[in-house]
Amino acid sequence: MxxxxxxxxxxxxxxxxxxxxxxxxxxxxxxxxxxxxxxxxxxxxxxxxxxxxxxxxxxxxxxxxxxxxxxxxxxxxxxxxxxxxxxxxxxxxxxxxxxxxxxxxxxxxxxxxxxxxxxxxxxxxxxxxxxxxxxxxxxxxxxxxxxxxxxxxxxxxxxxxxxxxxxxxxxxxxxxxxxxxxxxxxxxxxxxxxxxxxxxxxxxxxxxxxxxxxxxxxxxxxxxxxxxxxxxxxxxxxxxxxxxxxxHPVCGVVFHKGRFCYTLSPIQNRMEIKRLISSRLTLWGMEYDTLIEEGGDTLAFLVAEDDLERADSIFDRAGAIVRRDRKATVTVVAKDKKTCPVIRDKVRQILQENRIAFHTIENCTNHVTTVVEESHAIDLASLLHSAFGLDEVQAFEAAGIY
Missing domain, CATH: 3.40.1160.10 (Acetylglutamate kinase-like)
Structure with missing residues (x-):
């Protein structure tokens, strides 16, 4: 059947x-x-x-x-x-x-x-x-x-x-x-x-x-x-x-437009606020990402466009100045999580060489995801697709023939 x-x-x-x-x-x-x-x-x-x-x-x-x-x-x-x-x-x-x-x-x-x-x-x-x-x-x-x-x-x-x-x-x-x-x-x-x-x-x-x-x-x-x-x-x-x-170490390069980045600053008790917002987003059934920030008094979360209305109500009560920016994610999906550190270094190098401003997503296990301006998403995906040798692949088989 x-x-x-x-x-x-x-x-x-x-x-x-x-x-x-x-x-x-x-x-x-x-x-x-x-x-x-x-x-x-x-x-x-x-x-x-x-x-x-x-x-x-x-x-x-x-x-x-x-x-x-x-x-x-x-x-x-x-x-x-x-x-x-x-x-x-x-x-x-x-x-x-x-x-x-x-x-x-x-x-x-x-x-x-x-x-x-x-x-x-x-x-x-x-x-x-x-x-x-x-x-x-x-x-x-x-x-x-x-x-x-x-x-x-x-x-x-x-x-x-x-x-x-x-x-x-x-x-x-x-x-x-x-x-x-x-x-x-x-x-x-x-x-x-x-x-x-x-x-x-x-x-x-x-x-x-x-x-x-x-x-x-x-x-x-x-x-x-x-x-x-x-x-x-x-x-x-x-x-x-x-x-x-x-x-081949990489399965593919995918991108997702229509993501929204909420940046909170200044934050006094960063970890406590992070736990509080994360729990509320989870309670409301929203998938989200936490961004790695350089400053110790800043927090940033990424949510989908469909969740904006609910996310706004959560971040409005955060007790900090909140900036909301439209972004995109570009992700390199790895075959083996052990290769992620090498992939991450190469992605960072390509971003810097092309002077593309970016943020990095926390807790990526089998992939490397960066957050960029929407206008850069397709160009960056194309650069990474070439950099990881996917342009030269003729018949791609990621998991063997079933």
Whole structure:
């Protein structure tokens, strides 16, 4: 049994949906049991948000979840219709019908549990099951959505619960690259990565796969495959088996714009304030980074753009002068944490040679991350991609062939 996920660009048109139905029909005829997770078509979620904005910009999150969850349901219905036209029996399910229970954090809920009986029953009857990604139901019976990358998360969580052979993530690129191929022309597709390597790349800016999906698959060793919806050739396998004899020390160079740096100064009791703010950010479920500062009376934290409103409320009560600046991170992902000191020295040298002002992130284990002005992010990523020899790699294999 295989779980497949098709993203918004893969299902953006009726012709695309018909193409997916033909492919699924062939696989079903070959004996596969299939659970298909789908996103909303193309820009549907953005269009629904615009409709909401025409009413009010003070959105109630429960209302938004009710609205946004309809996008995936449209895709589910259309794909089921297309499958029936191909002679394939199909059952479409919303998140709650698929047994997905979540927390009550509307707009960014986490999956608590999955009751798989409905899906398992449909599979036993020989049906292809099509599930709406990005959504579930709270303990109060309210529709919830999982936030950005929610369909990836749905697919990985279902694959884990159902004991799938693998979870295939279909998107508009052929796989995971050593850097973003839209900006770094010499970026090369990676044939395989370990969960830890992919998790670092995803958290640091590789938008092809959401970190939560990896976190669901990793403890249960369910392989993930990222590949193009236009072809089954190639793709990137993500699993728990590191390759043998891999010589290249770096997996990739990724960057992430839209990060915001909060700098506090002057600070009298630096460590106490640091612990207090860190605990509040963690309590509110925000991922953040702490920057290494030269001065003893300065503190700096980095948060995502999506968390600005909540972060502002925390830093406003910090009892110090706070400066907020828009930044970007550029990260070199290492194969072995033992090589990080050497990589860090080389990164610092390149930054200094090119006179790029930077900060360094604390507590990096298998990567080296620097904070720079947004305008420098792509140029720096390109410099580092070349400096670590990734431009010359022809067929990159980070973790061995699965």
């Amino acid at each position: 295989i779980v497949q996920k098709y993203g918004g660009t893969s299902v953006e048109s009726v012709s695309n949906i018909k193409g997916i139905a033909r492919k699924v029909a062939l696989e079903k005829a070959g004996g596969q049991d299939l659970v298909i997770v789908v996103s909303a078509m193309g820009d549907t979620t953005d269009e629904l948000m615009k409709l909401a904005d025409h009413i009010t910009t003070r959105h109630h999150k429960r209302d938004l979840d009710m609205l946004l969850s309809t996008g995936e349901q449209v895709t589910v219905a259309l794909l089921c219709m297309a499958l029936r036209e191909e002679g394939v029996a199909a059952t479409g399910l919303t998140g709650w019908q698929a047994g997905i229970s979540t927390t009550t954090d509307h707009g960014g809920a986490s999956i608590l549990s999955i009751a798989p009986e409905r899906i398992q029953g449909e599979l036993k009857m020989g049906n292809v099951v099509v599930v709406a990604g990005f959504q579930g139901i709270t303990g109060d019976g309210d529709i919830s959505t999982l936030g950005r990358g929610g369909s990836d998360t749905t697919a990985a969580a279902l694959a884990t619960k159902l004991g799938a052979e693998r979870c295939e993530i279909y998107t508009d690129v052929e796989g995971v690259y050593t850097s973003d191929p839209r900006y770094i022309k010499n970026a090369v597709m990676i044939s395989s990565l370990t969960y830890e390597e992919m998790l670092t790349m995803a958290r640091r800016g590789a938008g092809v796969l959401h970190p939560k999906a990896i976190e669901h698959a990793m403890p249960h060793n369910v392989p993930l495959v990222v590949r193009s919806s236009m072809s089954r050739v190639g793709g990137t396998w993500i699993h728990g088996s590191p390759g043998k004899g891999v010589s």
